[in-house]
Amino acid sequence: MARRTTTPPPPEDFEEKIVGIDVEEEMQNAFLEYSYSVIYSRALPDARDGLKPVQRRILYGANELGLRPDHGHVKSQRIVGEVMGKYHPHGDQAIYDALVRMAQPFTLRLPLIDGHGNFGSLDDGPAAARYTEARMAPAALLMVGSLDEDTVDFVPNYDDTQWQPEVLPAAYPNLLVNGAAGIAVGMATNMAPHNLVEVIGAARHLIAHPTCSLEDLMKFVPGPDLPCGGKIVGLEGIRDAYLTGRGSFRTRATARIEALTPRRKGIIVTELPYLVGPEKVIDKVKDLVQSKRLQGIADLKDLSDRQHGLRLVIEIKNGFVPEAVLEQLYKLTPMEENFGINNVALVEGQPRTMGLKDLLRVYVDFRTDVVRRRSAHRLRKREERLHLVEGLLIAIVDIDEVIQVIRTSDDADIARTRLMDVFDLDEIQANYILELRLRRLTKFSLIELETEKAELERAIEELRALLADEKLLLKLVSDELAAVAKAHGTPRRTVLLESSGQSAAATASSPLEVSDDPCWVLLSSTGLLARTGSAEPIPTEGSRSKHDVIVGAVRTTARGEFGLATTAGRMIRLSALDLPTLPPTNGAPSLSGGAPLAAYVDLPKGEEPLTILPIGAEAPVLALGTASGVVKRVTPEAPKSDEWSLISLKPGDRVVGAAVADRDDLDLVFVTSDAQLLRFAARSVRPQGRSAGGMAGIKLSPGATAAFFGVADPARHGVVVTSSGSSDALPGTQGGSLKVTPYAEYPPKGRATGGVRCHRFLKGEDTLVLAFAGNAPAKAAAANGVAIELPAADGRRDGSGVPATAVIAHVASAPSEGADTNGAVSPGESE
Template sequence: MARRTTTPPPPEDFEEKIVGIDVEEEMQNAFLEYSYSVIYSRALPDARDGLKPVQRRILYGANELGLRPDRGHVKSQRVVGEVMGKYHPHGDQAIYDALVRMAQPFTLRLPLIDGHGNFGSLDDGPAAARYTEARMASSALLMVGSLDEDTVDFVPNYDDTQYQPSVLPAAYPNLLVNGAAGIAVGMATNMPPHNLVEVIGAARHLIANPTCSLDELMKFVPGPDLPCGGKIVGLEGIRDAYLTGRGSFRTRATARIESITPRRKGIVVTELPYLVGPEKVIDKVKDLVQGKKLQGIADLKDLSDRQHGLRLVIEVKNGFNPDAVLEQLYKLTPMEENFGINNVALVDGQPRTMGLKDLLKVYVDFRTDVVRRRCDHRMRKAQERLHLVDGLLVAILDIDEVIQLIRGSDDAGTARTRLMDVFELSEAQANYILELQLRRLTKFSRIELEKEKEELERTIEELRAILENEKLLLKLVSTELADVAKAHGTPRRTVLLEGSGASATASASSPLEIADDPCWVLLSSTGLLARTGSAEPVLADGSRSKHDVVIGAVPTTARGEFGLVTSAGRMVRLSALDLPTLPPTNGAPSLSGGAPLAAYVDLAKGEEPVTIVPIGGDAPVVALGTAAGVVKRVTPDAPRGNDWDVISLKDGDRVVGAGVADRDDLDLVFVTSDAQLLRFPARSVRPQGRSAGGMAGIKLGAGARAAFFGVVDPSRDGIVVTSSGSSGALPGTEGGSLKVTPYAEYPAKGRATGGVRCHRFLKGEDTLVLAFAGNSPARAAAANGVAIELPAADGRRDGSGVPTTTVIAHVAAPPATEPTSAGSGAGSQDPGSSPAVDGSVPDGEQA
């Protein structure tokens, strides 16, 4: 059962008093008091040292604890407790949050606290104060330097038991260098960080030219310098902020287009806008992709680490323009953010909105006053010391009399009075003499005192000159600022862009998807694949390639397909969209920017690429030749799969050449290892289906094999290149005998005949290590792709070659200039690993 309680009655002499107040007036007064407390004691920085009260108290408390950079770290909780117990009337969490911000290199341009432990990131908060450690950074020493030399005023703390500085001496313009952010009642401040060297340069210029214009100052400070780098796009808003104190600018991430894999390009982000973390960008991109508001993104990975810093890799789908995707990322994600400048700070206890010149002038005036007070303090200290030294010198000159006078006195007070009367000393001098140690009575001590007196007099004169001459005082301030910039300055991190910052190759109006424009797909002798950016003929003028030779060229479109013919008789379907695009060049392009074939095709052991050809409904007929002398023209129909056989090969046979042979008047050419050449018209080989095994192409001698097969247009000039050597030599080690002969020197013969001799072997030679027949001008390359000059075609068809030390690995004819003209064959160095094939091939189709 609940116990009932009653309120005791008031005493008999109690008189109730009710005070009537105006509610509106009371609320206004309470609001004003609260606003005043927030503005002056919490949210806004002082324009002189750029610090809020809590930040100033943290630095002062750490300095009182002796937490200097040359000493060990201490628990952050110890610093927080010191500040909360002595100086800051608010909770420990507010103090620790401020301490963490002062230690974060991505928040401040010049951190003031040297933190040890997890002080958070742009996406995650810090560990608790009991787990982290802190001490003052070297830049913090500049803020508290000469604090004990009467440079600033001290005020009582919140309970009048301690004294704290009302402002720190601040040897550099901290407000501009580190910026500030705070929300008060009815007002707010948001100031970006700047580069220390640039700000000090502007301050020194203002000292030398007090009436300088804003444009002159902006030559030193062109814009903010953000801790995380990035780019600032558009400078008009910055100039407005420097003029009026209010403005805005856009910060943009630093990103570049790279080849993530040989088949795919991507956007690599290395710097983000100020105070934007990678997780924020990743989450936004995922939301946009899932909402189908952002297209072209295949994957996004965060590869950031402590060693390499930020690295966001955004893979772009094939068929999309990476530059256009990047512009969409700038438009739709936090990779581009707007920063509003609001330069509000306390000046003489009043909040003011100031431009760049006003901020610098407030600091320069304050620093000048600090240096003046410091010089005055040092001069007074020097004068006091000089006064004692003068008295000590007087005592040392008559030391015997001084000792006798002291010994004859009853007490210290009498001795002090007698010293003052006899030697005309002051009370301070007399006390100093009474405290004198006997070891100071040496002759050497007197010399030291006289030297000290001279130095003190010289110091006093120098300090007096500075205090009496305003120019010398300002010069000293400027010199000290220059020393700070030299010791603590760092290069600019943020790039300033005048215009909109749109990509040079794409803009907001650029198509997001790559257009299906005509192009050429190229295959080089070293196995590099690439496509051109236009349908212009490639190398049609016969100019030499800068690197490598093109052994296959197919006209197609950016979204088209083409086929790769391999030595195993396979046709592999490939997409032009997956290939890297070669940059436009003057003259012959270089395929060094292509991607390796291995990134697109998995070839079996011993299987080699032969050439590339068109595929599809309108593709021309392709001719193939094998090492066993078999020839085949295959119909252009292609199945749905990614690869299929285009010829049925016998065991040990392989395809040695292929080319487009869609006209009956083209020549099909075989060159055998025993130096026999056969050319016959393509009409003698009727097209067959994919499963057919072809028909006899050339009659081979005993132990011989076909070393080359190609398609040649007899209506154009052509050449035959042969190089002989020894079958016992290692491939690629001997140059052999090289011969270049006009193609017209060789007569046409019937299919399945032995052909005519094309090269006469010299002593020690028994095989062709290289053979080629094709339209001129042909190009040659070594095994590493370096271009090799071929001599002019002037030899006899059955003559011997000219010995050469140059080892040629590949010869190729120029790509066709029209889609329907003949393809090009390619000669390659004999690998020496193919087994001998019996040349007795029946005249007719093979099963």
């Protein structure tokens, strides 16, 4: 059964007293105490060592545990427990958060903790303290060095059971090198990291020239050096911060534009602004794209890894200028951020806002005091040791008498008194002799003591001279700083860019989309596609390099479309925007920088590309010729679909040539495999719709096929190129005989006739392996695109050829102003 409890009554002499207080005054006092605690004990760093109390206690605790860089890592929880139990009156999470920040290379320019495990990233937090390990980094040894030489004052801990340093000796200007960030009550600090070598250079210059100007110091420290690199745009705010302690600058990501595929360009981001993670950028870009505030981005991938570091790949849509999209990214996303400098730190216990010179002056004065106190401590220790050595030397000289005095004494006190009286020693020397081990009483020990005495006297003389001369003291401080810079300095990571102060993105005038300027689309003999940067006439002479033969050229615009004709009688719609742009050239264009046709069109087996042709509402009439001798002129109508048929082919038939035939006075030309050539006027073939099957073009002999079809202008100089060989030979294995004849040597005939002979076969030859008829000049190329020189024209229209010097795979007219080129293929291309 539960027992009922009651509150015992108060004693009989108990008198209740209620004290009245002013609530407003009580709250003010409590808030002032809280504010004082936050400012001086938590949020603001000390200007001398650049550390907040929790950071200082972590380094001191790790040093007391012996966790130096040559020591193994220990659980982070062990360091946290040591600091919390002895020095820091707050919770373990606050201590661990500070320890993590000191270990992150993307937060501090010179990390103070060497972390082992998951210490987080710019987007994700660290693992729990029980899963990570840590020890002091090499830079931390510079912060705690000579701590045991009375270089700084020690103060009691929170419960007066331990002693902790009020400030660390700090062998380098940590506040400027690693920066600081903190929010107190009514004030805050935000200091940017800097390069160690540059800061030490400025400090040494200030030591040598105490009255130097800010401009002199900025020759050494031109601006912050952020751990993640990136760029700083605009230096005006930096100078303001160095002068007054307050200013701002813009940090910008490092990005470059690359060709991701033959069809697409992208922006590669390798460095982000200070404390900006990739996930933050990715999320912002996604939001902007979904809200349609940012256009031109097709995809964004994060390909960052530990081996290559940060790598964001932003794929740009065709038709958009990558440079303009990058400017929009700078303007709308965290790829460009503002950093506000507020140099607030504690100086003699008071928060102060300081510029660059003031920060360096506070540190130099502090470090000078540290070196002075260290030197005084070393002088005192050496003087004490010299005093002992002198007494020991006296004892060793008369060692037998010393032993006799000790042996004849009743106790240690009497022996001490007798030694002091007999050998004129003081109490300290007498005690030291009494505690001396017998093994020291050797001849060799005497030599060692005399050597030690000489070294001590020399060191004491140097230390006294150092303490007596302020210049020598400052020189030692400067030399020690130079040694730190040499041992721990690294090159600058952040690029500084001058600016007028306005954002480059805000003042950008580049159009976001590619302007619809006139251009040429070109197809090379090896199947490479590209477009030119303008509609200037294409040179026909000049460079003769790879891909010098252009088998298709269409005048269009950068945002226009063109068609690809195939041997199956199809037309496939393509966009000029997808093509790479050729750089300007003084000679004939080379498509070595073009993209392969296979990147745009996936043709089924047995279907081959012929040439590229104009399409659209203003497209000209096209002419087609098939292997069975059928000819067709096609009306320029084009459906909205991506592909359509140009001709209805009979089973087993294929298209061997396609070209523009927009005038009735042009010639349509067939060349057959048995060396017959037929040219007839285009007016004799009326244009038909896409579904029509065409009409008879040339009468073929039994077993013969049409090897070539094209369009020629009889008013212009033309040529006919034929190459013969054996039908039993493999394609491309023999040069055969080659002949070039003026086009005018072949008389026009009526449509659907047999034509005239254009090439006489030699012994072992029974077919044409290549044929071309069209406007001059004509150019030839091998299968790999290398240009091949054609022989001089032969006036015999039915003569035999000369031995070919190389196997010719392609012949085409050079593109010229005023007319699009006619496609030309050899029989080997369509087999």
